[in-house]
Amino acid sequence: MSDYTVYLDNAATTKPAQAVIDAVAISLRDGFYNPSAIYKPAVAAAKEIENCRMLIMDSLQAEQVVFTSGGTEANNLGILGRLSNSRQGGRVLYSLLEHPSVKSACQVVPEGFEAIGIPIDPSGRVDLHALDDLLTPDIRMVCVMQVNNETGALQPLDEVAQAIKEKAPGVWLHVDGVQGYLRHPIRLKDAGIDSYAFSGHKIHGPKGVGALALGRKNSLKPCLFGGGQESGLRSGTENTPGIAGLMAAVRDFPREHVMRRLKIHLYERLKTAIPALIVNGPDPQSAYACDHIINLSFPPVRAETMLHALEAKGVYVSHGSACSSRKSRHSDTLKAMGVSQAALEGAIRFSLSPLTTADEIEVAVRATLESFEALKAFTRR
Amino acid sequence: MTELLLVKYAEIHLKGLNRPYFQKLLLKRIKETVRPFALNVEFFDSRIFIRGVQDIEAVIERVRKVFGVHAVCAAVEMNKADFGAICTAAAGMMTGLAGTFKVRARRADKRYFIDSPEINTRIGAVILEKNPALVVDVHQPEHVINVEIRDQALLYTREVPGVGGLPSGSSGKAMLMLSGGIDSPVAGYMIAKRGVVLNAVHFFSFPYTGELAREKVLSLARALSEYCGVIKTYIVSFTKLQEAIHVHCPPEYSTLVMRRLMVRITDFLAEREKATALITGESIGQVASQTMEALAVTDRMASRPVFRPLIGFDKIEIIRLAEKIGTYETSSLPYEDCCTVFTPRHPVTRPKLSKVLEAEAAIPELDAMVAVAVETAELLYIGPDKEEDALSGETA
Numbered sequence: 184m185s186d187y188t189v190y191l192d193n194a195a196t197t198k199p200a201q202a203v204i205d206a207v208a209i210s211l212r213d214g215f216y217n218p219s220a221i222y223k224p225a226v227a228a229a230k231e232i233e234n235c236r237m238l239i240m241d242s243l244q245a246e247q248v249v250f251t252s253g254g255t256e257a258n259n260l261g262i263l264g265r266l267s268n269s270r271q272g273g274r275v276l277y278s279l280l281e282h283p284s285v286k287s288a289c290q291v292v293p294e295g296f297e298a299i300g301i302p303i304d305p306s307g308r309v310d311l312h313a314l315d316d317l318l319t320p321d322i323r324m325v326c327v328m329q330v331n332n333e334t335g336a337l338q339p340l341d342e343v344a345q346a347i348k349e350k351a352p353g354v355w356l357h358v359d360g361v362q363g364y365l366r367h368p369i370r371l372k373d374a375g376i377d378s379y380a381f382s383g384h385k386i387h388g389p390k391g392v393g394a395l396a397l398g399r400k401n402s403l404k405p406c407l408f409g410g411g412q413e414s415g416l417r418s419g420t421e422n423t424p425g426i427a428g429l430m431a432a433v434r435d436f437p438r439e440h441v442m443r444r445l446k447i448h449l450y451e452r453l454k455t456a457i458p459a460l461i462v463n464g465p466d467p468q469s470a471y472a473c474d475h476i477i478n479l480s481f482p483p484v485r486a487e488t489m490l491h492a493l494e495a496k497g498v499y500v501s502h503g504s505a506c507s508s509r510k511s512r513h514s515d516t517l518k519a520m521g522v523s524q525a526a527l528e529g530a531i532r533f534s535l536s537p538l539t540t541a542d543e544i545e546v547a548v549r550a551t552l553e554s555f556e557a558l559k560a561f562t563r564r
Numbered sequence: 565m566t567e568l569l570l571v572k573y574a575e576i577h578l579k580g581l582n583r584p585y586f587q588k589l590l591l592k593r594i595k596e597t598v599r600p601f602a603l604n605v606e607f608f609d610s611r612i613f614i615r616g617v618q619d620i621e622a623v624i625e626r627v628r629k630v631f632g633v634h635a636v637c638a639a640v641e642m643n644k645a646d647f648g649a650i651c652t653a654a655a656g657m658m659t660g661l662a663g664t665f666k667v668r669a670r671r672a673d674k675r676y677f678i679d680s681p682e683i684n685t686r687i688g689a690v691i692l693e694k695n696p697a698l699v700v701d702v703h704q705p706e707h708v709i710n711v712e713i714r715d716q717a718l719l720y721t722r723e724v725p726g727v728g729g730l731p732s733g734s735s736g737k738a739m740l741m742l743s744g745g746i747d748s749p750v751a752g753y754m755i756a757k758r759g760v761v762l763n764a765v766h767f768f769s770f771p772y773t774g775e776l777a778r779e780k781v782l783s784l785a786r787a788l789s790e791y792c793g794v795i796k797t798y799i800v801s802f803t804k805l806q807e808a809i810h811v812h813c814p815p816e817y818s819t820l821v822m823r824r825l826m827v828r829i830t831d832f833l834a835e836r837e838k839a840t841a842l843i844t845g846e847s848i849g850q851v852a853s854q855t856m857e858a859l860a861v862t863d864r865m866a867s868r869p870v871f872r873p874l875i876g877f878d879k880i881e882i883i884r885l886a887e888k889i890g891t892y893e894t895s896s897l898p899y900e901d902c903c904t905v906f907t908p909r910h911p912v913t914r915p916k917l918s919k920v921l922e923a924e925a926a927i928p929e930l931d932a933m934v935a936v937a938v939e940t941a942e943l944l945y946i947g948p949d950k951e952e953d954a955l956s957g958e959t960a
Contacts, residue, residue, distance in 0.1 A: 490771075490774070491771030491772070491775075494775075561807060561810050564818075
C-alpha cells in the first residue's frame with residue numbers, strides 16, 4: 184500500500200475544509216445553546232442559523248431555505264412535502280437517472296398520485312422528446328437532477344423548464360442539486376426551479392446537514408412533525424454545529440478552479456494510452472459534461488479489480504456502476520443509457536474536487552495505466 | 565436464594581476413564597467464552613455452575629454454543645435443609661402458568677431425608693394448592709420444574725438446549741479451507757463439533773478480491789469461533805499463483821490446478837501446525853471441481869485425510885444448516901470470494917490426472933511460488949470478541 188493517497192471520490196463525499204472543522208468545533212463548544220431559547224447566547228445561535236440561511240438563499244436566489252439532515256431528506260421533503268400540499272392528485276415525472284432518494288420518494292407518493300419515469304438518452308441526459316410527450320395536463324411535478332452522480336452528465340434543466348412553461352405551466356420542478364451545488368452555480372428563479380436539494384458533505388462541509396431551497400415560499404407541508412422548527416417544515420432542534428459547518432463550506436467553496444481542465448487532461452492521457460477506453464456518459468469535452476465527474480471503463484479489466492489495484496497504489500476512486508443492492512448488481516442509470524455489459528462491469532468513476540492538483544492527477548494517470556497493463560491479460564476464458 | 569446457570573454436558577457422560585479429560589476441556593472452553601463477563605465458573609458433581617451472572621440471556625446465548633454443552637438452565641440455588649422454603653420457591657416459579665405440569669426431582673444426595681418420588685409429591689401438592697390452573701401430568705407435561713438435591717437444592721424450569729458435540733481440543737486439530745462461501749463454514753462447524761480444533765486457511769487474490777471479501781471471511785471465522793473458540797486463521801496471498809495458472813494452463817483445467825495448489829499449500833500449513841486433517845465444504849457434483857473424478861485429483865495433493873462432511877448434502881440442506889449456525893447471512897454477502905476472471909467458462913468435469921500434471925508442469929517455478937505463498941501467509945487469531953485478535957498480524 185502506498186503512503187501517499189490521491190482522493191478522487193469527491194462525488195461520494197469530500198474532505199471537510201479546515202474552516203469547516205473549526206466552525207463546527209466552535210459551535211459545539213461556544214454555541215451549543217438551543218436556538219429556540221430566549222437568552223442571549225441562544226439568540227446568537229439562532230442568528231447564526233439565519234446568517235447561513237441568508238448566505239444560501241443568496242447563492243441560489245431562493246425564496247426560502249429549509250435545513251435538513253442532508254440531500255436525501257431534502258429530496259424527500261421537496262417531493263413528498265409538495266405533493267401532500269397539493270389539492271388534486273395526478274402524475275409525477277422523474278428521470279430514470281435520479282438518485283435513489285428521489286426515485287424511492289417517487290415510489291411512495293401519496294394516494295391519488297402516480298410516478299412515471301422519463302427515459303434518458305445514450306449520453307445520460309433526459310430525453311426531451313420523451314418528456315414533451317409525457318407532459319400532459321395531469322402532471323403535477325417533474326423531478327430532474329442537475330448533475331448525474333454516476334456519469335457527470337449535466338441535465339438540460341433550461342429546456343426542461345421551458346417545456347414545462349409551454350406545455351404545463353405551474354407544474355412544480357424539483358431538482359436534486361447534490362452534485363451540482365456551487366460547482367455549477369444556478370439561480371432558482373431564473374431557471375424556473377421550485378425546489379432544489381443539496382448536501383453539506385459534498386462541498387467540503389460536514390455530514391448530516393443539507394437543505395432544501397425553494398423558489399416559491401410556503402408551498403410545502405412537512406414530512407417530520409414536532410416542535411415546529413424551520414417554519415414548521417422540519418421539526419427537530421436545529422443542527423447548529425452542522426449548519427455552522429455548512430456556512431463555512433458555502434462561504435469558502437472555491438469559485439475559481441481548474442477541475443474541468445484536470446478532468447479533460449486525465450481523460451486524454453488515458454485515452455491516448457488505452458484506445459479501448461470507454462466513456463460512460465457525455466463526451467468529457469462537451470458542454471453537457473460536468474466539471475468534476477468522469478465515468479470510464481477499461482475493458483477487459485473489471486471495475487472491482489481496477490479499484491483494488493488503484494487502492495494499492497494509494498488512489499481512491501469508486502465503482503462507476505456501484506452495486507447498490509444485491510438484487511441489481513449494476514446501476515439502473517447506466518443500464519437505462521444502454522451501456523454494454525463489458526462497460527458496465529468495468530465502469531469506474533473518478534471525481535475531482537476544486538482542491539485536486541495536477542500532481543495528483545498525474546499520480547492517478549500513472550497508477551491507472553500501470554494497473555491496466557498489469558491486469559489486461561487476465562480476462563475470463 | 566441465588567440465581568445461577570447450570571450447564572449440563574452431553575456425550576461426555578458416555579466416556580469411561582478419560583471422562584475427566586473431557587470435563588476439563590469443556591470447563592476451559594466455558595471459562596473462555598464467558599471471560600468478558602468475569603464470572604465464577606466451576607465444575608462440581610457432573611455439572612458446571614456459573615455464578616454471578618448479571619445478563620443471563622447474553623451468557624446463556626454464549627454458553628449454549630459451546631461444543632459439548634447439552635443444555636443450559638437458569639436455576640436458583642437454595643439451602644436444602646429448609647424444605648418448606650423450597651416448596652414455596654417452586655410454587656413461586658410456577659405462578660401464572662396454566663395447563664399440565666410435573667415436578668422432576670433428582671436426589672444426588674442420597675442421605676436427604678426424603679426420596680425423589682416423595683419430593684415430587686410434596687412439592688407438587690404445594691404448587692397445586694397455590695395455582696389451581698395447573699393439573700399434574702407426569703407423561704407429557706407442558707411445564708416441568710426440576711428440583712436437584714445436591715450440596716444445595718437447585719430449582720429450574722427453563723432449559724435451553726445446547727449444541728451438543730464434544731469439547732474443542734478433545735479430538736486434535738484440522739485445517740479448514742475457508743472460502744467465504746456458504747459451504748465451508750458449515751463443514752468447519754460439523755468437524756469442530758466433534759471436538760476438533762479448527763485452523764482456517766483463506767486464499768486471497770488482491771486486487772481481484774478486496775478488503776470487503778477479506779473482512780467477510782474473518783467474520784465467518786468469528787462466527788465459528790463462538791462455538792469452538794479462537795481460530796488461528798491464515799490468509800494466503802494467492803494472486804501470483806492464480807495469474808500464473810491463467811497464463812500457463814489450459815483454461816478448462818485452471819480451476820482444478822487452482823484447487824490442487826490450495827490443497828497443497830494447506831497441507832504445508834497443516835504440517836507446520838501439526839494438524840492431522842484438512843476440511844473442505846465440497847459436496848459431490850455441486851460444481852465442476854467437485855465431481856468424484858475432480859475430487860480424486862485434488863485429494864492427491866494432501867498427505868493427510870481430507871474431511872468433507874457435506875459430501876452427501878444438497879445445497880438446500882447446507883443452506884439450512886448455515887442459517888441454523890448463523891453464517892448464512894454473512895456468506896451471502898455479494899463480495900466475490902474468487903473473482904470470476906479466473907473461472908473458466910467450460911471447466912473439465914472428468915479430468916485426466918496426466919493432463920492435470922501436464923498443466924502444472926507448464927507453470928515455471930511453481931514450487932518456489934508455493935513456498936513463498938506458505939512463508940508469507942498472514943496469521944490472525946480470530947475469536948468471538950474482537951479484542952482477542954490482539955495477537956494477530958504476525959507473518960507465519
